[in-house]
Amino acid sequence: MPKTILFAGSASQGIKTATDAFPFVPLSLGMHTSSSQFYDSSPRKGAMGGDVVIGGDCQNYYVDCLVALSQEGLEATKDRVKEDTIVLYDNSEVSLEGLGISSKKQIGIDFKAVSNSKFGNLASMGATLKIMGVKPEQKQALEQLLKEKADVDTAAVMAGFDSVAESLDDILDFNNKKSVSFNDSYYLMGNEAAVFGAMAAGANFYAGYPITPSSEAMHKWSEVSQLSDIAGYLQGSSEEHAVGVMLGANAAGAKGWTATSGPGLDRMIEQINWAVTSRTPFVIYNVQRGGPSTGMPTLTQTSDLFTAVYGGHGDHPIFVLTPSTPQEIYEIMKLAFKIAWSYKVGVIINSSKEVSQRKNIVRLCLNDFDDKNLRMLPLKKGHRTGNTANDSGTPANRAAVQWLNDRFNKFEEAYDAFSIADFVNIEAENSQNPYAWRSLPYNIFKNMKFEPAKLKSAPEEVYICYGETVPVVKEALGKNGLVALKSVYPYPISIIQQLNSLGTKKILVAECNRGVRLHSERGQLANKVRQYFKGEVVSLSKWDGFPMYPDRLEEYKE
């Protein structure tokens, strides 16, 4: 079971600094580590926190160690404390009285005083490192590591380290170093991984409009693209403007993409629809967010499935891919470009805050970054990108419609068969293993044929998940089966139909959205599964903006 360490405090207390720096210690010891932060939508105000997860891709609700630096931070997170949680708190800022905290291990330290600093964040980080198992004799190695990896005041960290008497856990004992080494791996945020995936796939243009929680993708692209001699970048004046700029570049032979979030995707819909029917390829990296409008900008949701699939007037096919970790974002971005430019279609990647703003290990293939891959594609003489809806009725445009129909027919076969998933406890042939993608040469997709996975056996209870719920369900899966969808649209109908004949009695669909109606049609994907699965379908859904937690999975059932 992964260990969860939660730094809780208020904005401007350096919670982000501590959450970003801490993981380099377990990472350097060969432990799989990720971190995720929650924060208020008002700058420099409100409670915020950062979960560091050692040994997993998602945090438990009940934490192993809570580090509380402010009263409001503690009050926002106190429910995540259980009896054996270690509560480390700044006793000059925080009082535990009257909060009903059940923890038996409480340690109060004045972190600002011990580190002689305006902030207690780094001292609290030092204290946590010691509590989690770093031994006094390993202090020098720790200091050296932090100097190399984290741009922090190591003296403050060490003062915090010395302020704690003993270790209460042994997870970070340097003598427990794992033999695993993370070759070519970087500790990146999901949004940053999207940028490297795009560039590895040959993307040479980006136009976007900043929107939480996808903005880091724009920030990173604006930095990385300038390292290339060719790649372009533009911050547009709105999502409507930006998506049009991107599609214009693509019409001129660029390989352009954009990043956005739920409300932004809404604003792009008109042109997405146009681009698909006019065969202008594009990739949209959408970090979903609950709406409407401002909605829940700093929280997580997977509620844009319907928008991505059905958004637009008139019929138009589209691909919707769903990464569940930053590594998968990187891989899926590469795949998205391949699909978009092979079939001349649009691909929307539906990620979510919990995946995209999570920092995690991402293995990159640096050889993919080459200006030679970023050249503009040649245009064809007489190529027309038409607005068919507007043009229908004139002879020229009847021809255009025919042209589209011919193209669609060729493409439909592949489209129907398209479904990428990982299977756990389900025996399958032809399944696509996303982790194998990175070791394959880039042009492996050139003649890619999508064949639906052939399932051979499956347990009675099977979970179907996509995006952020995949790692959560994996942690709590037991002997049940799991279909972890990497592509959610076209809908995985072939998989569901096969489960019908393999003796599966119950499908549980875990997703962070509400669905059409609260009771009878709960869960956006669950709705589709109900349509095709003959047995019982149970929706596990949650729409409060906080992620699902593996230790509370049972509670989310309808």
Added chain:
Amino acid sequence: MITENDLVREAAETWCAGSGKVCSYYNIRKQFLSALSEYMNKHSLSKEDILGISGIGCSGRFTTWQDVVTVHTTHGNAGNTAQGAATAMQLAKKKGLVYVVSGDGDALAIGMSNFQQLCHNNVKATYMILNNGIYAMTAGQTAPTTQQGIETVSAPYGNLETPWDTVSLAIESGATFVARASGYPKESKMLKDILLQSFEHNGTSVIEIMSYCPTQDPVSRKRKLAEAEKEYLKNSVDIKDLKSDLSPKLKYAVLKEELKKESKLIKGLIYCASEKGYAELLLEQKKKAQSAYPGENLKSRISSMLKDKKITSI
């Protein structure tokens, strides 16, 4: 050698034409193709190097008959589509031309912001606004360029708003080549000359082309092309014939107000300046970025940027 006819793509005509009542778009198209073929021959460009982008309405059909690479966009999105195409082409140092054909409604109502953003970035593109003062294709509703007081189907007691001044708007938005011409036969040479100059201009060019709609003419449904032309020639004055010591921007702003009393419109090449556009500035900035993360190629520069994110063991 490319001729005008080589650039014509066969397709049924949708523009109106009748006895004495001919849509001035026909003449605009003729002058445009003549100018384009001349420009292509001069710079040895082929059809794949020319990207034509159109918006909605009757003017949106413009690209249907052109045998170059064409993009017919959705409502109001010609400006941003052109901005992307022009930026990408300039970044790739690709030879060629991006032109946009937009109506007054497309550019100044539904696509106002996109039009302004294109001007603001001053990337190399020629933006033609075909201004007939009305929403023609959709049955004659008020356009952003309809004169105040004109009765339309959507303003049956008269239009209350004043028309936008395309030229002022384009100049203030940042376009570096702004002109007003017309599609009337007697001004064909002027139109073609201005188009040719705009193709050569290294930045965003905006040309407002005053047009006559035979079906939804906002002035009078009975008016014929010749009458409309006569009236236009009487009520317009070439900026070359107006003397002023003011800078080009101020000259237009001041004289426009003075001539308003006489209901006269200023035409000709009104503003032309040489300023770097977004794409050129972006290319220049690459040097600065690449000195922050040095390396001989993209891979080594990214590697240098990612140095502190790399996971290493103790």
